[in-house]
Amino acid sequence: MAKPESRKAKRAALQGKATPRAAPGAASPEQAPQAPEGSPDGGPAPAMFGSQGAASALTGDAGDENATSPAGGLVDKSGISMDDFTPLGSGACKFIGSLHSYSFSSKHTRERPSVPREPVDRKRLKRDVEPGCSGTGPGPDKGSVQSPPTSSLTATPQKPSQSPSAPPADVTPQPAAEAVQSEQSDASPMSINEVILSASGACKLIDSLHSYCFSSRQSKSQVCCLREQVEKKNGELKALRQRVSRSDSQVRQLQEKLAELRRVSFPYLSSLLTPGHEPARMNPVVEPLSWMLGTWLSDPPGAGTFPTLQPFQYLEEAHISHVGQPMLNFSFSAFHPDTHKPMHRECGFIRLQPDTNKVAFVSAQNTGIVEVEEGEVNGQELCIASHSIARISFAREPHVEQITRKFRLNSEGKLEQTVSMATTTQPLTPHLHVTYKKVTP
Ligand code: HEM
Known part of the structure; x- marks a missing residue:
């Protein structure tokens, strides 16, 4: 004790x-x-x-x-x-x-x-x-x-x-x-x-x-993580907006450039043709050819053949229009498919004899040929053949002696053109075949 x-x-x-x-x-x-x-x-x-x-x-x-x-x-x-x-x-x-x-x-x-x-x-x-x-x-x-x-x-x-x-x-x-x-x-x-x-x-x-402290820390950590993700997404969104803004700006610049090119191409014609900004009414005489109206682009590229030539391809724009007169205006412009270098080009007019289906096709080509083809329009198909061919005095040989064409609007709404020709060395033989898709009214 x-x-x-x-x-x-x-x-x-x-x-x-x-x-x-x-x-x-x-x-x-x-x-x-x-x-x-x-x-x-x-x-x-x-x-x-x-x-x-x-x-x-x-x-x-x-x-x-x-x-x-x-x-x-x-x-x-x-x-x-x-x-x-x-x-x-x-x-x-x-x-x-x-x-x-x-x-x-x-x-x-x-x-x-x-x-x-x-x-x-x-x-x-x-x-x-x-x-x-x-x-x-x-x-x-x-x-x-x-x-x-x-x-x-x-x-x-x-x-x-x-x-x-x-x-x-x-x-x-x-x-x-x-x-x-x-x-x-x-x-x-x-x-x-x-x-x-x-x-x-x-x-x-x-x-x-x-336990509360621990879960609170976990929640804070998750909030921080989510906040970082939101900030990252905001950054990405900002970058995307800048890109969209740049794209919009580029589109505006291209539109302005196109408008300028049109003004340069037709400095006065546009204002003369459409003073009231209303399109000219189609002359009823050419109504049977109305299916040809529009601007067309080759799709797929055109195919060129001839017995004396290597097969080739080309791009072509066909622009067929009217200004209220009893005729259609046309221009065909061909380009190299790779270099887009201009190649063949022709322009002219398509007329209809009133109250008939007789068609006259007048064309001037950059190769120095002027020609008149005549034929008939039947429905949405136009078949014409050369009536007269003339050329410049220094045109290259072999000279073309005969030309036949066929235009038609196919079931897909595409315009097709087939050209055959005869030269001084070759009989009538297919030379061109192209299908266009419409790009403007
Ligand atoms: C109705 C319109 C056309 C006529 C009458 C025509 C006529 C001719 C003739 C006579 C030749 C020479 C053939 C030979 O050497 O044996 C030729 C060649 C040729 N054509 Fe056409 N042609 C026409 C449209 C086109 C078109 C739209 C193109 C498209 C790019 C084209 C491309 C060529 C080429 C690449 C050659 C071979 C190289 C040359 O001789 O320049 N032609 N054509």
Whole structure:
């Protein structure tokens, strides 16, 4: 047994440190009966332990198991010091951990076989006396020794009303509950249970706070990631808008250039032909040839053949129009398919003998040939053959002696032209075949 004076001094030290740190709500007045003035400690017991039984667990029945820490605090041999129960000084987690340690070590201390345990009867006697006023010695009431173990201090789960801040009983850690149940003869199970209950509730609260912190960090990370993606997409959108803007600008420039080219090509004619900006009405005489009207582009490229020539291809634009007169105006312009270099070109007029389907085709070609072809229009097909051919005096040979043409609008709405010719060396033979698609009305 420890010396009384030494124990008294240590208790005084314990009271001086522990009293201000009593956790509010950790013990209700019923759970922690105030130490009477006649307390052997000479002052109130530490309220946070809830009962003198808990305090005696620190002081120890089996001997002086406490020592003074280097810092001057009271240290249990299990390694627990009062500082460990100080939430403000060492943090909530340390505090909770200490509570768990205390619970474990206290239980362990009580179960240590090396420590001689008092007879059950003596412990019961002592416990029965403690609530009265003194925890230092067995009470004289021999009758209480005979009292059953289910006395008022027998370990029972704390009622919620006794501790408003304690969590519900169903959250009591199982080991703690078992310890309480198995230690019914111990002097301090209720206090320990209470502390563990409080600690368990606090741990759950802290765990939920950690979980909230973690999920909050995750959410922030996701928000940052999404924000980066949005910024990246905004950048791409901005680049696309700039490209569209550039394309619009290019289209405007091309339109302006085209308008300028038209003005240059027909500086005065356009204004003369369409003063009121209304197209000329078609002369009814040429109405049977109306299917030829329009601007046409070779599609696919035209194909050239002749017995004396290598097959070749060409691009051609056919422009057939009218200005209200009883005739059509035409121009055919051929280009090299690769270099777009101008090749054959001809222009002229197509006339119809009124009230007949007889057609006269007059053409002047850049090769120095002028020719007249005549024929008939039947539906959407025009077949003509050379009536007269003339040439310049220095035209290259072989000279063309006969020309036949056929125009038709096919089932696909495309214009076709087939040309055959006879030269001074070759009989009438196909020379050209081209299909045009309409590009303007
Ligand atoms: C009705 C209109 C045309 C006539 C009467 C015509 C007549 C001729 C004749 C007589 C020749 C010489 C053949 C030989 O050497 O044996 C020739 C050659 C040729 N024609 Fe045509 N042609 C016409 C339209 C075209 C067209 C639209 C093209 C398209 C680009 C074309 C391209 C050629 C070529 C590449 C040659 C061979 C090279 C040359 O002699 O210049 N011709 N043509």
